[in-house]
Amino acid sequence: MTDCIFCKIIAGEIPSTKVYEDERCLAFRDINPQAPTHILVIPKEHIASMAEITEKNSDIVAYLFERIAEIAKAEGLDDGFRVVSNCGDHAGQTVHHLHFHILGGQPLALTMA
Ligand code: AMP
Ligand code: ZN
Secondary structure, three states: OOOHHHHHHHHHHOOOOEEEEOOEEEEEOOOOOOOOOEEEEEEEOOOOOOHHOOOOHHHHHHHHHHHHHOOOOOOOOOOOOEEEEEHHHHHHHOOOOOOOEEEOOHHHHHHHH
């Protein structure tokens, strides 16, 4: 996926502030943070969104959530955090590479967003 901004971040073609990386995933700080702690967790495999999760690739979702729990602990989000994945136009997805937002660091507003 040559025109995917997150694939370019994975390839090191676009800089990012990395929080965690292994052979299957990358976590980095959101460039436009919506909370004191705002981290994006992405698979290295290009999957466009949650709508493309199937029984063949769903193991990566469990893998990412295991990492999310570790990252939240490492970031000191002991008082709680939120995980969001925007999927498609109605949800406002702007980058079409599966990603989970980790939001925390202060009490978060309860909204539909
Ligand atoms: P979404 O709107 O759910 O698709 O989220 C995409 C997120 O990617 C937004 O929160 C952007 O601020 C973030 N983003 C876009 N480009 C970059 C980048 N180069 N580095 C870090 N975060 C980015
Ligand atoms: Zn991609």
